[in-house]
Amino acid sequence: MNRLFFRFFVLVMLSISAAAFIVYFTINRMYGDPIGSIARNQAAAQIFLLEQYVDKAPADGWLDRLNKVREVSDVRFDLIPLAVARQQVPADARAAFERGEVVIDIGHKALFRRVDLTGDKYIGSNEEAIHAQHLPIDIQVALQMEAVRYLIVALALLIPIAVWSRSHWRGLQKLMQVADRFGSGELKVRAQMQPGDSIYPLAERINHMADRIETLLEAQRGLLHSVSHEIRTPIARLEFALELLHDTVGDTVLEKRIGSMQDDLTELKSLVSELLGMARLDSEQPLRYxxxxxxxxxxxxxxxxxxxxxxxxxxxxxxxxxxxxxxxxxxxxxxxxxxxxxxxxxxxxxxxxxxxxxxxxxxxxxxxxxxxxxxxxxxxxxxxxxxxxxxxxxxxxxxxxxxxxxxxxxxxxxxxxxxxxxxxxxxxxxxxxx
The missing domain is CATH 3.30.565.10 (Histidine kinase-like ATPase, C-terminal domain)
Incomplete structure (x- = not known):
């Protein structure tokens, strides 16, 4: 019984784990990588400075604003050749990089972005890219938060399931004990369940089955016992009659036949004794220890x-x-x-x-x-x-x-x-x- 509920628990946990992966890949397919979104949110301040402060500068002031950001920020901003940036940008983000979008490199806690597609910022700006390092990205915390979310969901599912399963488990344990006692010969034992119990209908059917089996067995034992006892009377009369007949008959052939009949009666008496012993054995509870x-x-x-x-x-x-x-x-x-x-x-x-x-x-x-x-x-x-x-x-x-x-x-x-x-x-x- 414990094995049944343990398998059920393992199945629920595997289902929750599978659901977590399915949710992740579905969101990734439809809306992009959620981990990438988390990293972008964590680097939102640096991206904001770059797009809303540095890029808003006049054409001749772009580098000045970038230098001011370098002075006040813990993040290191470098200008690197475009060819070098293309080698360092993750392969799945190169198309976005070429379009001038900000690309996050989560593993190195860095971002890449082309300075300019047309060279308007300064001479040669279309051949350089911004490389920001030491971004405040911590995916570990985000993953732990996601794990906590899924753990809460799992507990929210498992606790009601455990409460529901406990009532089933206790009811099935009672039925198993009743079945063991009934099988050991306690034909009067029945499952005592309340109408509100989850397995009450099953218990009622088992009780009806037990009533039927008890009735049939009692009828069989009663019939066997009664018939065996009733047969003893005519057997005794036949024995007495054959004994009288044997004493009054002088014919050797007839005496031999009477002897054979007496042997048959002896065999019949032995059979009746065995049947009575069988009936007593079935009904002897408890044993005489x-x-x-x-x-x-x-x-x-x-x-x-x-x-x-x-x-x-x-x-x-x-x-x-x-x-x-x-x-x-x-x-x-x-x-x-x-x-x-x-x-x-x-x-x-x-x-x-x-x-x-x-x-x-x-x-x-x-x-x-x-x-x-x-x-x-x-x-x-x-x-x-x-x-x-x-x-x-x-x-x-x-x-x-x-x-x-x-x-x-x-x-x-x-x-x-x-x-x-x-x-x-x-x-x-x-x-x-x-």
């Missing part, structure tokens, strides 16, 4: 895995220290990753952890087929499963990784997938400093 020992928690999580032919190498060192967070959620995320590795490993999996920069890194490896790079973001989506895992023996429901990702993100951490040194997939949980 506590200080727990990382080493003990991870080792306990590894010990809760169901028996399997896949070997588990636990490389969790002693002394990882304590971490402040929701132990239950974090260990559930780690457990989901371990069970996922157990499903797809060929025969080996590993759990390791380390303390880095105050945070905790937890790594789960397996030697299975791995996960293609283009699929690594998608596997965290609910109900998403890779093609190779769609069979009922290993497929699951596609909710375990999604739950793990949500649990880690609620702690401000990240969960990413890499290629494991064992040859399969590596899941890396990175938790920030608590």
């Amino acid at each position: 506590e200080t727990f020992d990382v080493t003990a928690a991870l080792r306990s999580c590894a010990n809760t895995l169901p028996p399997s032919t896949v070997s588990l190498d636990v490389s969790v060192p002693d002394g990882l220290g304590d971490y402040y967070g929701d132990c239950r959620l974090l260990m559930r995320a780690t457990g989901n990753l371990l069970r996922n590795a157990q499903k797809y490993a060929n025969g080996q999996m590993a759990l390791s952890a380390a303390r880095k920069l105050g945070g905790v890194t937890i790594v789960v490896d397996d030697d299975g087929a791995g996960i293609p790079e283009e699929e690594r973001e998608k596997v965290f989506e609910p109900f998403y499963r890779l093609d190779r895992s769609r069979d009922r023996n290993t497929g699951g429901f596609g909710l375990g990784l999604s739950i793990a990702s949500k649990a880690v993100s609620l702690h401000g951490g990240s969960l990413r997938i890499e290629t494991s040194p064992l040859g399969g997939a590596r899941f890396v949980i990175t938790l920030p400093p608590a």
Whole structure:
């Protein structure tokens, strides 16, 4: 946000600078060089003496008056040959010099003018020029005055713009904070703006959007929670009925089919439990923070895995220290990753952890087929499963990784997938400093 207003400030300053140059060149084009006009004004007294006193003398008194001016003036007046004057006059002013006009040499604080075009002042006056030096010309002061003028104009523009921008900036800061809190799960938060605020219409539209999103999410969570709870009742009845049926039936084929139906019910119960866990995870705010020992928690999580032919190498060192967070959620995320590795490993999996920069890194490896790079973001989506895992023996429901990702993100951490040194997939949980 600060970058936006800084760029706006730089743009305004560049526009003012560009306007100053455009004004200067436009005036120069239409009315002549303004700096030359300033220099001529500063030398106005010497030009006045020359034109109104010396030039008004009778033909035989012109030199006498020039000498009197020399005596009383700090400016040095010399008569130089016309050829020399032509060499010293600036190139862009030679035409005016030849017409008998006063030409100012700003750099040397001097002026040039032909004495006479016809030789009427004295014999040979048409071959000489007046060269006045040490004129009281100080362009530096004039330039400083111009700079002060433009600075005043810039301030007169920037102060109202700054006041106007400040209200926008504060309003946008509030909207940004609301967006951050809403994105972190505080669905009740809204932008509080006054009708007179400049971005009030934008805030109202964001509030309407937030209301709509909250309504949809609440409806989705309510539906998921209600359906999951409602399904449990018929599942329990079916389990009871199948159990009774299994006890009364003696046919081996029928018993096998009843067993298959019971497996389906078990799978359905597992799905309902996952859905309820997902719904609770979405609505659990705030987290149940506590200080727990990382080493003990991870080792306990590894010990809760169901028996399997896949070997588990636990490389969790002693002394990882304590971490402040929701132990239950974090260990559930780690457990989901371990069970996922157990499903797809060929025969080996590993759990390791380390303390880095105050945070905790937890790594789960397996030697299975791995996960293609283009699929690594998608596997965290609910109900998403890779093609190779769609069979009922290993497929699951596609909710375990999604739950793990949500649990880690609620702690401000990240969960990413890499290629494991064992040859399969590596899941890396990175938790920030608590």
